[in-house]
Amino acid sequence: MTLLELDEVTVRFRTGPPFRRQTHDAMRNVSLLVRPGETLGLVGESGSGKTTTGMTALGLRRPTTGKVRFGGVPFPKNRRMLAGRLQAVLQHPQWSLNPRMRIGQSVAEPLDVLGGASKAETAERVPRLLADVGLDPELARRYPHELSGGQRQRVSIARALITRPEFIVFDEPVSALDVSVQAQILNLVRDLQAQFGFGALFISHDLAAVRYVAARIAVMCDGEVVETADTEVFYTHPQHEYSRRLLEAL
Numbered sequence: 001m002t003l004l005e006l007d008e009v010t011v012r013f014r015t016g017p018p019f020r021r022q023t024h025d026a027m028r029n030v031s032l033l034v035r036p037g038e039t040l041g042l043v044g045e046s047g048s049g050k051t052t053t054g055m056t057a058l059g060l061r062r063p064t065t066g067k068v069r070f071g072g073v074p075f076p077k078n079r080r081m082l083a084g085r086l087q088a089v090l091q092h093p094q095w096s097l098n099p100r101m102r103i104g105q106s107v108a109e110p111l112d113v114l115g116g117a118s119k120a121e122t123a124e125r126v127p128r129l130l131a132d133v134g135l136d137p138e139l140a141r142r143y144p145h146e147l148s149g150g151q152r153q154r155v156s157i158a159r160a161l162i163t164r165p166e167f168i169v170f171d172e173p174v175s176a177l178d179v180s181v182q183a184q185i186l187n188l189v190r191d192l193q194a195q196f197g198f199g200a201l202f203i204s205h206d207l208a209a210v211r212y213v214a215a216r217i218a219v220m221c222d223g224e225v226v227e228t229a230d231t232e233v234f235y236t237h238p239q240h241e242y243s244r245r246l247l248e249a250l
């Protein structure tokens with residue numbers, strides 16, 4: 001059973017001025033799969049294509065060639081049909097939090113956009129979710145700038161969880177945080193996954209972070225996946241020369 005599958009996906013960008021048009025493959029024949037409830041780690045150096053892969057997995061970028069399937073079926077043309085079932089947590093929480101919205105409103109917003117939940121249901125879900133991500137529900141009345149970086153990232157995780165998604169892309173979710181806070185957020189992601197059962201693609205250049213949260217790891221180099229392995233096998237017996245170099249740098 002697969003939750004999210006990339007099948008031989010290539011994403012080609014055109015760059016440069018019209019008279020000297022060049023193309024660049026941010027992803028080349030990338031095949032990956034994430035099972036329900038599982039975390040796949042995606043590692044690689046800057047520019048290797050990780051973010052493009054995350055966007056493609058969310059249906060925010062269309063493959064130039066290849067297929068993306070969610071729950072075994074190709075992405076629908078109208079992405080709204082999947083609204084709420086896929087979510088993202090990004091490097092900088094401020095990218096997903098509106099500075100003029102109170103925390104409670106920000107957490108509730110994806111549910112409001114989706115429709116279907118009553119006011120009472122939302123009012124009940126928001127404080128419960130804030131508690132689930134380790135925050136005092138009282139913070140619902142505050143604004144993002146009144147919170148620490150780690151608290152803000154917890155809020156973006158609550159916001160991603162409110163629609164009970166089956167799949168979440170975490171794109172460098174701890175890279176902008178203090179080292180002491182990073183471990184707390186990684187722990188939180190693990191606990192929440194056990195509680196909520198979402199599948200995840202966890203993108204990071206930090207191999208120690210990925211090792212902590214991912215059951216399997218895919219290594220990207222220059223737009224291609226050069227190795228996919230179970231986490232422990234990867235860290236003890238990396239197969240590809242590039243993987244060995246990444247691990248040595250760690």
Ligand SMILES: Nc1ncnc2c1ncn2[C@@H]1O[C@H](COP(=O)(O)OP(=O)(O)OP(=O)(O)O)[C@@H](O)[C@H]1O
Binds near residue numbers: 046050053
């Ligand atoms: N919209 C775009 N137009 C043109 N080129 C792009 C675009 N987005 C990404 N690229 C190029 O595709 C390649 C992969 O970029 P991507 O952001 O996916 O890598 P990454 O591994 O996530 O890097 P980083 O960790 O620095 O974010 C890079 O060479 C980048 O310059």
